Amino acid sequence: MNRPRAEHEPGYVLHTYPYRETSLIVEAFTRRHGRTALIAKGARRPRSALRGVLLSFQPLRLSWSGGGEMRILVGADWQGAASLLRGAGLMCGFYLNELLLRLLPREDAHEALYDDYCEGLSRLAQGSLPTSTVLRMFERRLLAGLGYALQFDRDAADGAPIRPEGSYLYEPERGPVAANGAGGEMVVSGRTLLDMQADDYRRPETQAESRALMRALIGLRLHGQTLHTRAVLLELQEM
Amino acid sequence: MAAKDTVPSATGLERLVEALRVLPGVGPRSAQRMAYHLLQRDRGGAGQLAQALASALAGVHHCTRCNNFTEEEVCALCRSPRRDPSLLCVVETPADLAMVEQTLSYSGMYFVLLGRLSPLDGVGPRDIGLDRLLARAADGQVEEVILATNFTNEGEATAHYIAEMLRARGIRASRIARGVPLGGELEYVDAGTLSQALIERRAL
Numbered sequence A: 001m002n003r004p005r006a007e008h009e010p011g012y013v014l015h016t017y018p019y020r021e022t023s024l025i026v027e028a029f030t031r032r033h034g035r036t037a038l039i040a041k042g043a044r045r046p047r048s049a050l051r052g053v054l055l056s057f058q059p060l061r062l063s064w065s066g067g068g069e070m071r072i073l074v075g076a077d078w079q080g081a082a083s084l085l086r087g088a089g090l091m092c093g094f095y096l097n098e099l100l101l102r103l104l105p106r107e108d109a110h111e112a113l114y115d116d117y118c119e120g121l122s123r124l125a126q127g128s129l130p131t132s133t134v135l136r137m138f139e140r141r142l143l144a145g146l147g148y149a150l151q152f153d154r155d156a157a158d159g160a161p162i163r164p165e166g167s168y169l170y171e172p173e174r175g176p177v178a179a180n181g182a183g184g185e186m187v188v189s190g191r192t193l194l195d196m197q198a199d200d201y202r203r204p205e206t207q208a209e210s211r212a213l214m215r216a217l218i219g220l221r222l223h224g225q226t227l228h229t230r231a232v233l234l235e236l237q238e239m
Numbered sequence B: 001m002a003a004k005d006t007v008p009s010a011t012g013l014e015r016l017v018e019a020l021r022v023l024p025g026v027g028p029r030s031a032q033r034m035a036y037h038l039l040q041r042d043r044g045g046a047g048q049l050a051q052a053l054a055s056a057l058a059g060v061h062h063c064t065r066c067n068n069f070t071e072e073e074v075c076a077l078c079r080s081p082r083r084d085p086s087l088l089c090v091v092e093t094p095a096d097l098a099m100v101e102q103t104l105s106y107s108g109m110y111f112v113l114l115g116r117l118s119p120l121d122g123v124g125p126r127d128i129g130l131d132r133l134l135a136r137a138a139d140g141q142v143e144e145v146i147l148a149t150n151f152t153n154e155g156e157a158t159a160h161y162i163a164e165m166l167r168a169r170g171i172r173a174s175r176i177a178r179g180v181p182l183g184g185e186l187e188y189v190d191a192g193t194l195s196q197a198l199i200e201r202r203a204l
């Protein structure tokens, strides 16, 4: 073993995939080791104690041995406390997990983002903030964690403060500049930019514009891949 | 003339070993053991297995009303006059249906999803026939739909969205309860189950 075993690391299960006859590959998001893949041997056996534990959205303590690509899960303890997601909150949770699975490279610690994720899940569970607010806040923090920090309060061309009544084109590598008649998802009002800067998503226009803008900005990082959770949600809404 | 150096084609024995490996939990070694057993010790049983498999493949398909396995267009349970047509129980798999039947405490009808919503795997509502379920539940006889999907996040999400769609169509939906198993001693129950049992406690 080229790496000492990790013990009782705080983490969450993002997703699991069947592996061999009775095992699982667990895609975990841990606080100190970032996104990491663990093999849970025998976790699909009917009486496996891991069955009720290796579920998404609940805080766990994970222990594993081995390094590199073949880490073996040797323990998973339920940490309780947090209330579970239910109803539409579950779909938001799946969306957060898919963002992390698609965008976060493996073995890269993101402690601040991990804390944002915990906070996002607990807000979704408690309903203390509207779901759209929780999602937009997390999307912004995720992009910042990946090195694409967004700024919403200054015109990127001249550094002037954003005017609420202005119309701006968000240039992904720079920031907002005067729209000058441009259109599309990347064009938003100054009011929306200032609301996003303040994490204030109460205005319906801010909700709609910020949703389209973040979707476009995240779309750039996905290089054209579509998100499964978004497609499934769309299909559900059409039924 | 050069000697033939083609790889010899797989023998019947090798093909049998390979075929047995489609079974869940059967690796190369147990497949080989099974093949030897069938050919060496139980050729009669092997013949029966081959026939049963061929006739099941040819004759067994999904019931057009409930999706469970049947050899008819509509299965015996769906046609039974003794079942209560006002209750419709939704389960993920035929094995789940068999478990609910074993309880002997349910006399309504079923709908088998043959899966669950799994957004991260790209499994959406049409993949599990939710359009057909909605049509089935709107037959005018169903008064309550009991959601007996698994207590996983995927099973919970599936139950939630089905309930929403049914509510929008004026059909009552309920979810099976969960908690400490019958005869379960708290000391040995896992923390997650006990936590849910506390959250979903009821007045006495």
Ligand SMILES: [Zn+2]
Residues within 6 Å of the ligand: B063, B064, B065, B066, B067, B068, B074, B075, B076, B077, B078
């Ligand atoms: Zn049937």
